[in-house]
Structures are given as C-alpha cells and as structure tokens.
Amino acid sequence: MRVVTGLDDLRAARRSLPEPFGLVPTMGALHEGHLSLVRRARAECASVGASIFINPTQFGPTEDVERYPRDRSRDLGLFEAEGVDLVWTPEAAEMYPDGFQTWVTVEELTHRLEGDARPGHFRGVTTVVAKLFNAFQPQRAYFGQKDAQQALAIRRMVSDLNFPVEIIVCPTVREPDGLAMSSRNAYLEPEERRAATVLFRALIRCRGGLPARRAARRSTARTHARGAAGGAAGAGRIRLGRGSRDAGGTRRAGGSCAALDGRARGGGALDRQPGSSRGGGRRDLRTESTGQGFETLHAGQFRRRLC
Numbered sequence: 001m002r003v004v005t006g007l008d009d010l011r012a013a014r015r016s017l018p019e020p021f022g023l024v025p026t027m028g029a030l031h032e033g034h035l036s037l038v039r040r041a042r043a044e045c046a047s048v049g050a051s052i053f054i055n056p057t058q059f060g061p062t063e064d065v066e067r068y069p070r071d072r073s074r075d076l077g078l079f080e081a082e083g084v085d086l087v088w089t090p091e092a093a094e095m096y097p098d099g100f101q102t103w104v105t106v107e108e109l110t111h112r113l114e115g116d117a118r119p120g121h122f123r124g125v126t127t128v129v130a131k132l133f134n135a136f137q138p139q140r141a142y143f144g145q146k147d148a149q150q151a152l153a154i155r156r157m158v159s160d161l162n163f164p165v166e167i168i169v170c171p172t173v174r175e176p177d178g179l180a181m182s183s184r185n186a187y188l189e190p191e192e193r194r195a196a197t198v199l200f201r202a203l204i205r206c207r208g209g210l211p212a213r214r215a216a217r218r219s220t221a222r223t224h225a226r227g228a229a230g231g232a233a234g235a236g237r238i239r240l241g242r243g244s245r246d247a248g249g250t251r252r253a254g255g256s257c258a259a260l261d262g263r264a265r266g267g268g269a270l271d272r273q274p275g276s277s278r279g280g281g282r283r284d285l286r287t288e289s290t291g292q293g294f295e296t297l298h299a300g301q302f303r304r305r306l307c
C-alpha cells in the first residue's frame with residue numbers, strides 16, 4: 001500500500017494502478033462501516049484508493065473539527081489489512097490553498113434536514129468530494145447509506161456536472177444493539193450511548209406495523225372508491241377512510257383517512273374506464289401502492305391530502 005500527501009505524488013501513483021479504480025473517501029477514525037465500503041470496492045474493482053482528510057469546510061464555526069477523532073497510524077494499518085492500494089492524506093493547505101474561492105453547491109436538495117440545521121455543511125461536502133474525484137479519477141466511489149442526504153447530494157452533483165463516476169451506496173453497518181456505526185459515537189457518555197438506540201428501535205417498530213397498515217389503507221380505498229363511483233359520479237369530493245356520514249351523506253373523517261379533491265372531466269368526478277360510454281357506464285378509481293405508504297390515483301385530476 002502506498003501512502004502519499006502531495007497531489008502530484010497522488011496522480012503519479014494513480015496512473016500506475018489498473019482500472020476500474022474504486023475510491024472510498026473518509027475523514028479517518030475508521031470503523032467497520034468504512035471497512036465494509038473498502039471490501040465492496042475490493043470485490044468490484046481492480047484497484048482501490050482511499051482518502052483520510054478531516055475536511056474543515058464541512059464543519060460549522062461551533063462544531064467539532066478540532067476534537068474530531070484522529071488516529072492516523074491505526075487507520076493506515078486497517079486500510080493495509082483490507083488490501084487498499086493507495087491512500088491520500090492531504091493537508092488542508094493542499095486542498096484549500098490561499099485565495100481559494102470556488103465552491104460546488106447542490107441547491108434545493110441540501111436546504112432541508114441536516115442542511116437546514118448545519119448551514120454550509122453540504123457545500124463543504126460536495127466541494128471536497130468533487131476535488132477528490134478530480135484528484136483520484138475513480139470509476140466508482142463508495143459511500144454509506146447512513147449519511148443518506150449526503151449520498152443523494154453527491155449523486156446529484158455527479159449527474160449535474162457529468163462526472164464519469166458511478167456512486168455506490170452501501171448498507172448502514174450497525175452495532176449489535178442497532179446503533180449505526182459512526183466515528184462520533186466515541187463522544188457519547190455511557191447513558192447517552194444506551195439512549196442512542198431509541199431511534200433504531202422506533203424505526204424497527206414502525207416498520208413491523210407498516211405492511212399491515214398499507215394493506216388496510218389500500219383495501220379501504222378500493223372499497224370506498226367503488227361505492228363512490230357507483231352512487232356519486234357527479235360529486236366533486238370523495239373521502240376515503242374510517243368515519244361516519246352526516247345528514248347530507250358526507251363522510252366525516254374518523255381516525256386516519258385520505259381526502260381526495262376531484263376535478264371532473266366530462267361531467268363525472270372520476271374518469272371512465274377505457275371503453276366505457278361517455279354518458280354512463282361503470283366508473284372506477286384504481287389505486288396502486290407507491291411503496292411509501294401512499295396511494296397513486298389514476299382517475300381524473302386528484303390532489304391527495306392527509307387528514
């Protein structure tokens with residue numbers, strides 16, 4: 001395994017390696033999650049490179065760039081044991097020389113979630129990843145699904161800027177109790193570490209009940225859609241779900257329901273089935289699962305709302 005610091009040395013070493021070349025970018029403080037990326041790259045590529053660089057531009061002014069875990073010799077030993085061919089360990093001055101002023105920004109995708117809580121974070125991420133791609137010239141690059149928004153932002157950058165790199169997103173690696181592996185887990189006090197598993201446990205519990213809820217929602221939607229199509233073809237609104245009707249026949253929501261505003265075409269609230277007559281015939285509302293707990297509606301122009 002060759003370890004280089006300078007950009008020129010990196011490019012010279014990279015030219016001697018066979019392709020396809022896989023890249024695993026890291027900030028060091030390696031754990032099993034990082035190593036799973038290396039193993040995937042090793043299995044799919046003729047040669048594998050990695051970077052160790054704590055990127056200051058993705059940290060906010062009050063964040064932990066100075067105390068971020070560092071153990072360079074341990075990290076290099078782990079990389080070597082996994083068969084990495086080339087490791088780049090640049091200094092900040094190499095990546096961001098005096099006068100640096102060019103940034104790569106993915107717009108809307110990074111304005112919410114972590115991007116909202118950490119202004120400037122994703123600008124630092126996408127800029128440094130673009131520089132790593134330019135330096136290593138990989139055919140494939142490997143990232144963890146744990147950092148889902150980061151992976152999406154990098155994929156968007158690669159697509160928008162025509163990088164000839166395939167982005168491979170690998171499954172999250174977890175501790176035996178379900179906590180996602182992260183270099184920052186080292187910050188947790190024992191009580192915090194025990195409490196940190198609550199998110200994973202909540203996700204598992206929700207996932208266990210989700211298939212049944214989806215099936216019930218689809219069944220309810222089909223049943224009420226057929227009834228609405230047969231008896232209220234001219235109505236402008238259909239409510240699907242549990243609840244009661246008022247004196248005028250309007251279904252009042254009780255518990256979970258889906259409200260659908262229908263704009264009729266040809267005088268009916270629902271589109272006709274193919275082949276039905278314009279003046280009558282059976283009208284039907286067909287639904288299909290999107291795989292995300294929602295329904296896609298194939299009748300008229302509908303606006304779906306949760307109520």
